[in-house]
Amino acid sequence: MGTLLIILRKEFRGFFQSPFGWILLSLITVMQGWSVSSAMKALQDAPIPESLVYIVFHMPQFWFYFLALFPLITMRLFAEEERAGTLETLLTAPVQTAQLVLGKYLATLCFYLVLWIPSFLQFQIFGLLTDLDPPFSTGSLGGVFLLIVLMGSLFIAIGTFASSLTSSQIIAGVITVGLLFIHYFLGYITVIYGDQFPAASLFHHISASEHLRDFSRGLISSSTIIYYLSAAAFVLFMTHHALNYRRWKS
Amino acid sequence: MIKVDNLTKRFGRHSAVSGASFEAADGEVVGFLGPNGAGKTTTIRILTGFLPATSGTATVDGLDVAEHPLETRRRIGYLPESVPLYRDMRIREYLRFRGHIKGLRGDFLRRRMDEVIDRCGLGDVRRKMIKTLSKGFRQRVGLADALIHDPPLLILDEPTNGLDPNQIRSIRNLVKELGESHTILLSTHILSEVEMICDKIVIIDGGTVLASDTPSNLVSTMRSAGRISIEVKADPERAQEKMSALDQVKKVIHERNRGNWGEFSILVESGTDTRERLANLAREEGWPLRSLHRHAATLEDVFVELTRKD
Ligand SMILES: Nc1ncnc2c1ncn2[C@@H]1O[C@H](COP(=O)(O)OP(=O)(O)OP(=O)(O)O)[C@@H](O)[C@H]1O
Numbered sequence: 001m002g003t004l005l006i007i008l009r010k011e012f013r014g015f016f017q018s019p020f021g022w023i024l025l026s027l028i029t030v031m032q033g034w035s036v037s038s039a040m041k042a043l044q045d046a047p048i049p050e051s052l053v054y055i056v057f058h059m060p061q062f063w064f065y066f067l068a069l070f071p072l073i074t075m076r077l078f079a080e081e082e083r084a085g086t087l088e089t090l091l092t093a094p095v096q097t098a099q100l101v102l103g104k105y106l107a108t109l110c111f112y113l114v115l116w117i118p119s120f121l122q123f124q125i126f127g128l129l130t131d132l133d134p135p136f137s138t139g140s141l142g143g144v145f146l147l148i149v150l151m152g153s154l155f156i157a158i159g160t161f162a163s164s165l166t167s168s169q170i171i172a173g174v175i176t177v178g179l180l181f182i183h184y185f186l187g188y189i190t191v192i193y194g195d196q197f198p199a200a201s202l203f204h205h206i207s208a209s210e211h212l213r214d215f216s217r218g219l220i221s222s223s224t225i226i227y228y229l230s231a232a233a234f235v236l237f238m239t240h241h242a243l244n245y246r247r248w249k250s
Numbered sequence: 251m252i253k254v255d256n257l258t259k260r261f262g263r264h265s266a267v268s269g270a271s272f273e274a275a276d277g278e279v280v281g282f283l284g285p286n287g288a289g290k291t292t293t294i295r296i297l298t299g300f301l302p303a304t305s306g307t308a309t310v311d312g313l314d315v316a317e318h319p320l321e322t323r324r325r326i327g328y329l330p331e332s333v334p335l336y337r338d339m340r341i342r343e344y345l346r347f348r349g350h351i352k353g354l355r356g357d358f359l360r361r362r363m364d365e366v367i368d369r370c371g372l373g374d375v376r377r378k379m380i381k382t383l384s385k386g387f388r389q390r391v392g393l394a395d396a397l398i399h400d401p402p403l404l405i406l407d408e409p410t411n412g413l414d415p416n417q418i419r420s421i422r423n424l425v426k427e428l429g430e431s432h433t434i435l436l437s438t439h440i441l442s443e444v445e446m447i448c449d450k451i452v453i454i455d456g457g458t459v460l461a462s463d464t465p466s467n468l469v470s471t472m473r474s475a476g477r478i479s480i481e482v483k484a485d486p487e488r489a490q491e492k493m494s495a496l497d498q499v500k501k502v503i504h505e506r507n508r509g510n511w512g513e514f515s516i517l518v519e520s521g522t523d524t525r526e527r528l529a530n531l532a533r534e535e536g537w538p539l540r541s542l543h544r545h546a547a548t549l550e551d552v553f554v555e556l557t558r559k560d
């Protein structure tokens with residue numbers, strides 16, 4: 001087993017060794033369950049030309065708990081090691097900074113995927129309990145969960161980066177929230193200022209809410225996939241440098 | 251085993267280490283001494299690959315620590331000054347994790363864990379959560395971690411810091427025992443510890459190495475080396491005058507009188523012994539002589555002499 005896997009496993013288990021991980025798991029399950037039931041109610045009350053999946057992920061509360069999730073799962077990663085001094089024991093063992101960054105990042109991503117399992121199952125229940133066709137297509141369900149994974153991979157990278165900048169979990173969390181909101185609102189610039197300026201297509205390209213709109217209709221675009229994955233890789237690269245630089249200068 | 255050559259580390263404009271050079275041969279136990287802020291921890295962090303040097307080189311087992319970070323780290327067992335540990339882990343769990351990231355596996359790792367738990371006296375507490383341990387036991391867990399991969403070189407940054415006298419003693423004995431089969435760089439402020447277990451001493455202050463020698467050589471080359479006490483029954487002024495006239499005597503101080511007995515301290519040049527001539531003088535003058543004693547300089551004298559700021 002490689003060093004990366006050892007770090008990954010330790011970090012991943014760490015999420016479940018405190019009540020914190022379980023609380024988050026139930027929180028996401030409850031919030032998503034709430035969205036599903038209110039969405040079904042809305043569909044029952046009036047005909048809406050969108051699928052259940054689309055409505056669930058366009059509930060007004062969605063972005064709040066979705067974006068709040070990332071600082072909670074990432075702020076600890078490096079800030080706590082730095083505060084406790086254990087970064088010194090880690091980086092004086094035969095471990096490369098890159099293995100450490102990737103190990104922690106992938107562990108958090110795995111935990112994040114676990115968080116979404118109950119929600120995914122909630123959509124399956126429909127087919128299990130009724131013999132009706134589910135009120136959504138496989139494409140939209142697949143699309144939306146693909147996007148959840150893609151956004152997660154970038155936003156967790158951003159949180160990991162913030163955590164590598166400071167020895168305070170709180171500050172790391174605040175930086176993460178700040179960066180995620182900036183990212184989110186960049187996607188709204190075209191809504192506010194219209195499309196009549198040269199860089200407008202760039203803002204469309206990185207707009208998380210537009211991605212969600214498209215993917216939850218089953219419109220999967222490869223350029224969006226590439227955007228999230230390459231941005232995540234870039235932010236992880238920055239994290240690696242931030243960690244080294246902090247040691248280098250201090 | 252260790253070779254530090256002209257090592258410099260600057261933090262901003264402040265130099266924590268400036269041009270330090272020293273060596274530790276295979277199997278040597280080297281005491282690394284210096285006042286607070288001397289640059290010991292910084293030097294150690296460069297050696298262990300946690301900090302990069304601004305300039306100069308540090309090699310472990312012939313390998314440059316900056317060029318071969320993983321290979322040199324595998325050869326080092328490091329106990330950091332603050333003994334950072336994961337509070338929420340149990341001792342065995344922690345040692346297993348540390349063994350794993352140091353590349354140990356399976357049965358071999360289990361054997362090593364049992365060995366270091368035994369060696370560091372952790373047997374009775376091995377299932378405990380680290381956050382419930384006392385400072386002494388946490389220090390032992392740190393030491394067990396340093397030993398787990400059986401490295402030839404141990405770098406211990408103040409391993410007895412903050413322990414009670416019994417704990418200090420047992421850690422010291424452990425280090426002494428380990429010194430028989432390991433090269434050790436031991437940073438500490440407890441000079442008696444160094445005298446007891448070190449083959450060599452490196453004294454650093456302001457980031458530069460002031461002395462690097464065996465304890466006995468350091469002590470014997472000290473300026474303040476020879477101080478002799480003598481008690482004779484004699485007229486103090488005449489005695490002082492006569493004794494001052496002897497060769498190699500720098501100064502004679504009349505300390506006190508106890509009844510008819512006068513007590514004198516005599517400072518002599520280093521590397522000389524004047525006791526025989528003092529005894530002869532007393533006989534010639536017909537002074538009854540009650541005590542004649544040479545105070546050996548201590549490591550503390552050496553340390554203070556080299557590092558005091560006046
Ligand atoms: N990360 C850092 N940033 C800035 N200055 C530092 C840093 N680490 C150490 N220093 C400074 O470098 C100097 C040497 O510190 P160092 O910790 O190496 O001393 P030391 O010999 O280990 O002292 P002590 O006996 O108190 O442990 C000190 O003046 C310290 O303030």
Ligand SMILES: [Mg+2]
Pocket residue numbers: 290291292331407
């Ligand atoms: Mg120190």
